[in-house]
Amino acid sequence: xxxxxxxxxxxxxxxxxxxxxxxxxxxxxxxxxxxxxxxxxxxxxxxxxxxxxxxxxxxxxxxxxxxxxxxxxxxxxxxxxxxxxxxxxxxxxxxxxxxxxxxxxxxxxxxxxxxxxxxxxxxxxxxxxxxxxxxxxxxxxxxxxxxxxxxxxxxxxxxxxxxxxxxxxxxxxxxxxxxxxxxxxxxxxxxxxxxxxxxxxxxxxxxxxxxxxxxxxxxxxxxxxxxxxxxx
Amino acid sequence: xxxxxxxxxxxxxxxxxxxxxxxxxxxxxxxxxxxxxxxxxxxxxxxxxxxxxxxxxxxxxxxxxxxxxxxxxxxxxxxxxxxxxxxxxxxxxxxxxxxxxxxxxxxxxxxxxxxxxxxxxxxxxxxxxxxxxxxxxxxxxxxxxxxxxxx
Numbered sequence: 001x002x003x004x005x006x007x008x009x010x011x012x013x014x015x016x017x018x019x020x021x022x023x024x025x026x027x028x029x030x031x032x033x034x035x036x037x038x039x040x041x042x043x044x045x046x047x048x049x050x051x052x053x054x055x056x057x058x059x060x061x062x063x064x065x066x067x068x069x070x071x072x073x074x075x076x077x078x079x080x081x082x083x084x085x086x087x088x089x090x091x092x093x094x095x096x097x098x099x100x101x102x103x104x105x106x107x108x109x110x111x112x113x114x115x116x117x118x119x120x121x122x123x124x125x126x127x128x129x130x131x132x133x134x135x136x137x138x139x140x141x142x143x144x145x146x147x148x149x150x151x152x153x154x155x156x157x158x159x160x161x162x163x164x165x166x167x168x169x170x171x172x173x174x175x176x177x178x179x180x181x182x183x184x185x186x187x188x189x190x191x192x193x194x195x196x197x198x199x200x201x202x203x204x205x206x207x208x209x210x211x212x213x214x215x216x217x218x219x220x221x222x223x224x225x226x227x228x229x230x231x232x
Numbered sequence: 233x234x235x236x237x238x239x240x241x242x243x244x245x246x247x248x249x250x251x252x253x254x255x256x257x258x259x260x261x262x263x264x265x266x267x268x269x270x271x272x273x274x275x276x277x278x279x280x281x282x283x284x285x286x287x288x289x290x291x292x293x294x295x296x297x298x299x300x301x302x303x304x305x306x307x308x309x310x311x312x313x314x315x316x317x318x319x320x321x322x323x324x325x326x327x328x329x330x331x332x333x334x335x336x337x338x339x340x341x342x343x344x345x346x347x348x349x350x351x352x353x354x355x356x357x358x359x360x361x362x363x364x365x366x367x368x369x370x371x372x373x374x375x376x377x378x379x380x381x382x383x
Contacts, residue, residue: 008262008337012269016345036272180338 007181010039017192020169021162026197033193037186044183047085050076051187054089056194066100067117074120084175084184088191091171094121098142099164101127106152142167161202169195234308241311244318245302248371251322252295255329259288262333266340274344281340287357288332291325294368301372304380313378317371324367332360 013036015027028036040048054076057069073093080086097119104112111131112118119127123138130137135145144167151160172192179185267281298321302314339353375381 009265009269012266012337012341012344013272014269015273180341181334 007183007186010036011181011185011189014189017189017196020166020196021199023196023200025200026193028193030197033190037190040183040186044186047080047082047183048187048190050079051085051089052190052194055092055191066119070117070120082184084179085187088172088175088187090121092168094123095142095164095168097121097124098127098136098138098145099148101131101136102145102149102152105131165195165199237308237311238306240315241306242314244311244313244315245299245304245306247318247322248295248298248302248325249292250295252298252325252329253292255326256289256292257329258326259291259329259331259333259336260285262330263288263336263340266337270340270344277343277347280343280350284336284340284343284354284357287336287354287361288329290361291329291332291364294364295322295325298368298371298375301375302378304378307380310379313375317375317378321367321371325364328360328364328367332357332364335360 014033017023017027037045037048054073057064073089076089077086080089100119104118111128114125114128118124123136123141126138127136134149135142138145144163148160148163151157151163169192172188172195176185176188176192179188263285267285270281271278298318302318304310304314306314335357336354339350339357342353343350
């Protein structure tokens with residue numbers, strides 16, 4: 001029996017995470033997902049944690065430096081000995097490098113000087129050399145860059161986020177076709193789950209804000225009523 | 233030398249049954265793991281998952297039938313034929329068992345998400361079964377030409 005057969009039960013026990021932007025919540029909670037992932041070996045859990053830490057920035061403080069983020073990515077890549085997982089981390093960080101470059105340019109900044117730690121991967125120098133091109137002459141590699149540039153110029157951050165998440169999701173889906181019952185399939189599932197979770201949380205936050213606004217508007221002057229009915 | 237040839241003949245008789253059992257066990261194991269995983273996630277249809285998990289058990293049955301068909305007094309004249317048919321039929325049953333197990337695991341995984349494709353998702357497993365049936369039928373047909381049949 002091949003080693004991949006050990007993942008058959010785990011993968012079969014995981015519900016499909018999508019469809020992206022439609023699902024209001026993830027098909028299973030992180031708590032339940034972690035319970036299912038308990039069948040992984042300690043080494044596999046460590047590897048999954050490395051990939052997640054390199055890609056999930058929600059826990060990072062806002063003031064974190066570019067250098068630290070790049071170093072985290074490099075450390076993760078040096079410790080991951082699996083080609084597919086390396087390409088997943090590299091691809092995602094390269095997408096973020098392109099977006100970082102778009103943001104810098106939209107703020108009116110020029111190309112970062114050589115040696116300045118600001119991006120990750122193969123295209124850092126290429127982007128700096130093609131700074132004036134709308135897609136940094138990378139439309140062949142990242143066909144969505146033109147659209148991202150357009151959305152950034154329109155300041156449409158929601159549509160831009162949708163575009164970036166759907167690109168990341170599509171890349172994972174492409175890899176998913178090559179991995180059915182192996183560790184890579186588990187990591188791909190967890191990353192897809194994270195993307196769905198991220199979008200679902202955005203919606204929850206927006207809904208909470210909207211609810212708060214509606215409540216305030218609806219209650220108007222009575223918004224500050226105490227339990228006894230006395231207006232404070 | 234004669235003893236070695238006779239041993240090959242005997243192993244050819246028993247191989248389809250033993251290696252077919254190994255193929256069935258691995259196949260049922262793989263599909264069974266998928267079935268258990270799917271049961272963790274779904275609220276109904278457990279019987280279907282167990283049913284699919286048992287699909288690869290047919291290879292041991294083919295192996296038993298081929299074994300009884302090949303069963304005869306082993307002589308230096310028929311040992312080579314018994315070995316060839318038995319061992320190659322056994323190899324076919326082993327591979328069909330393992331791959332049918334994987335096909336069944338995928339079918340369970342797919343049917344868990346989309347119950348309406350349950351029947352269609354079993355087609356690859358049925359095709360693999362067809363290949364094993366070819367090996368089984370031709371093993372029966374060709375074994376009739378080996379000396380010692382019907383003794």
